[in-house]
Amino acid sequence: MPLIELSDVWKVYDLGEVQVEALRGVSVSIERGEYVALMGPSGSGKSTLMNTLGCLDRPSRGSYLLDGEEVCDMSLAARARLRNRRIGFVFQNFNLLARTSALENVELPLLYSRGVSARQRRRRAAEMLEKVGLGDRMDHHPGQLSGGQQQRVAIARALVNAPSILMADEPTGNLDSQTSREVIQILRELNTQAAITIILVTHDQAIGRHARRTLVLRDGTIVEDTADFARALAALHAEGDGDGEAHVVPPPHLPVGQVQQPR
Amino acid sequence: MHLLITLRIALRALRKNKLRATLTILGVVIGIAAVTAMVSIGQSASDLVQGQFEALGTNVIVIFSSGHRRGPVQQGQGAMPKLTASDSEAIATECPAVLAASPIVGFGGQVVYGNSNWRPREMVGVGIDYLTVRNWSLRHGGFFTDRDITSAAKVCVIGRTIVAKLFQTTNPLGETIRIRNIPFRIIGILETKGANLVGEDQDNVIMMPHTTVAKRLRHTSFEAVDVILVSARANDRMSEAENEIRQLLFERHNIPPGEPADFEVKNTTEIAKVLDIITGTMTLLLSSIAGISLVVGGVGIMNIMLVSVTERTREIGVRMAVGARGGDILRQFLIESVLLAMIGGLMGFALGVGLSVGLTAIINTFMNSVKWPTVISIPAAVLAIVFSSAVGIVFGFYPAWRASKLDPIEALRYE
Numbered sequence A: 001m002p003l004i005e006l007s008d009v010w011k012v013y014d015l016g017e018v019q020v021e022a023l024r025g026v027s028v029s030i031e032r033g034e035y036v037a038l039m040g041p042s043g044s045g046k047s048t049l050m051n052t053l054g055c056l057d058r059p060s061r062g063s064y065l066l067d068g069e070e071v072c073d074m075s076l077a078a079r080a081r082l083r084n085r086r087i088g089f090v091f092q093n094f095n096l097l098a099r100t101s102a103l104e105n106v107e108l109p110l111l112y113s114r115g116v117s118a119r120q121r122r123r124r125a126a127e128m129l130e131k132v133g134l135g136d137r138m139d140h141h142p143g144q145l146s147g148g149q150q151q152r153v154a155i156a157r158a159l160v161n162a163p164s165i166l167m168a169d170e171p172t173g174n175l176d177s178q179t180s181r182e183v184i185q186i187l188r189e190l191n192t193q194a195a196i197t198i199i200l201v202t203h204d205q206a207i208g209r210h211a212r213r214t215l216v217l218r219d220g221t222i223v224e225d226t227a228d229f230a231r232a233l234a235a236l237h238a239e240g241d242g243d244g245e246a247h248v249v250p251p252p253h254l255p256v257g258q259v260q261q262p263r
Numbered sequence B: 001m002h003l004l005i006t007l008r009i010a011l012r013a014l015r016k017n018k019l020r021a022t023l024t025i026l027g028v029v030i031g032i033a034a035v036t037a038m039v040s041i042g043q044s045a046s047d048l049v050q051g052q053f054e055a056l057g058t059n060v061i062v063i064f065s066s067g068h069r070r071g072p073v074q075q076g077q078g079a080m081p082k083l084t085a086s087d088s089e090a091i092a093t094e095c096p097a098v099l100a101a102s103p104i105v106g107f108g109g110q111v112v113y114g115n116s117n118w119r120p121r122e123m124v125g126v127g128i129d130y131l132t133v134r135n136w137s138l139r140h141g142g143f144f145t146d147r148d149i150t151s152a153a154k155v156c157v158i159g160r161t162i163v164a165k166l167f168q169t170t171n172p173l174g175e176t177i178r179i180r181n182i183p184f185r186i187i188g189i190l191e192t193k194g195a196n197l198v199g200e201d202q203d204n205v206i207m208m209p210h211t212t213v214a215k216r217l218r219h220t221s222f223e224a225v226d227v228i229l230v231s232a233r234a235n236d237r238m239s240e241a242e243n244e245i246r247q248l249l250f251e252r253h254n255i256p257p258g259e260p261a262d263f264e265v266k267n268t269t270e271i272a273k274v275l276d277i278i279t280g281t282m283t284l285l286l287s288s289i290a291g292i293s294l295v296v297g298g299v300g301i302m303n304i305m306l307v308s309v310t311e312r313t314r315e316i317g318v319r320m321a322v323g324a325r326g327g328d329i330l331r332q333f334l335i336e337s338v339l340l341a342m343i344g345g346l347m348g349f350a351l352g353v354g355l356s357v358g359l360t361a362i363i364n365t366f367m368n369s370v371k372w373p374t375v376i377s378i379p380a381a382v383l384a385i386v387f388s389s390a391v392g393i394v395f396g397f398y399p400a401w402r403a404s405k406l407d408p409i410e411a412l413r414y415e
Ligand SMILES: Nc1ncnc2c1ncn2[C@@H]1O[C@H](COP(=O)(O)OP(=O)(O)OP(=O)(O)O)[C@@H](O)[C@H]1O
Pocket: A013, A015, A020, A021, A022, A040, A041, A042, A043, A044, A045, A046, A047, A048, A049, A245, A246, A262
């Protein structure tokens, strides 16, 4: 049984005047321990897909089986528990709590887990920070850390509850190439040594190259799913229908050409 | 999530913005301080009134003549006295609900002892049961006897103020004072009574047998009486006593049915009730003003919590992304506002206690004859805390609910 199985997933944003189809029938399955890069032009639906996979968002249509369980039917609370236990998030802008120490930032997911004592919380958070090489920065606030260090704190936070999946949406988007490499190195070790499934969105080909599998998204659909990065590149640079933006479906009563673009 | 952790998160959030937290709770501080001070001062006012009535004598009924143009002091000079000493005696013996009765004959003037003189606030002629009626007692010496009354003896009993004014060094018992050049022997000294409701010194008094005042000082008949003071046997027998007195006096004064009475019967509980209602209304009024300021304080908390939720939208998004449920977020913000309000409530209570202590101290220095009591009740403290927590819950709920309903993706994207 695959870890993740999406079948014919649609995400439609209803903006009243128009409907934006951010995902148009995405079907994909991902096994445990995979390292998947999600690439594609801006607006192609990468973040939407990530949020769906991360149980932050619910698809408009289709089915999402996580470990054999249907996520689409779950309650808000059940999805919150999934995010807490099974999934770790790393964001482009780190999203650490300001004026809160690195240690306490890392402890955060454990606060929402039942049955973790204060001592255990502290110990596990400290361990995680050691792992990402920040054992000497535990009491530092995000404002006192460099971008790379902040992202490493975020990775420690994502991992502290021992999730099986790590989702990273452009984790190196705000970092220079040197620190990017450090962060990617950590992710790769996590994948190879801790067997954590990693799904990451990136625009950086140097980073995409490291993944063992690349999904190329365009207009809300997967146009290439390959282990051969050269093919992925080809698909990325292929002439698409337009700019790669999601489809905007005009309401039936409006003649084509008078469609308003979504804001 | 554990309550203790939530509490710590809330405390930390408040500490990060101390000035704002302080300004936010100011409304609640003032509201609770006002409630505390008002309730406490209102309480002490009604305690004071209560105390005054107990000092006046319990269950007291006053009878005075009516329908007479001239004032009671001159009454009897020429005209037939309407109320008489025998009326008083009859009331005491024939009305079962009456405990004691005493005639009162008023008089005014100078008192001389040696070469000092003094003008007492009150010089009254009374009967032998007067102290029983007034719930008063003697400190030294004795009171008049029946023989003193029948012989219009030249004896008197004096209050503490007279002692202080005329007898700095000598023991007044057995000494002789002169009123209108008539010598009076002091046979008793009264217990201290303090000031009455309007602040008059009740110890500035000289009492004599009513016959003495009538005959020797006012030169009217033995029987002449201004007022009869009666005390009922119990508080719940007041109206019974009044009815008996009315019936008796109608008979004794030969007033045919339907004719207006030539006397009036009043009781002090009626007055006490009115005063109670007045102080009660005052307390209610002041408390509702205080309550309004509490609502204003609550709105202040709500306002700041709404701002806080907006400011921390991203934080809420992050918490949700790592597994916080709507309920966790709701609790976090609710506890924060309750904490805010409760801290405000405690500070307000302390301030209110200080205020009422200060105010009673000021009242007591300016009205030195009255001892205004300071009342600080434990129920008021509990009420203040419960009240402020309720304010926190009521006004913190909406912002907390809004926070809990945020969409995690939009919250994370919020700039
Ligand atoms: N909340 C929303 N309401 C309406 N449309 C939305 C919303 N979120 C995303 N979209 C639309 O869905 C499409 C896909 O957006 P998404 O954020 O997934 O793109 P992306 O591939 O992550 O782009 P980028 O590389 O710029 O991050 C876009 O056209 C976007 O305008």
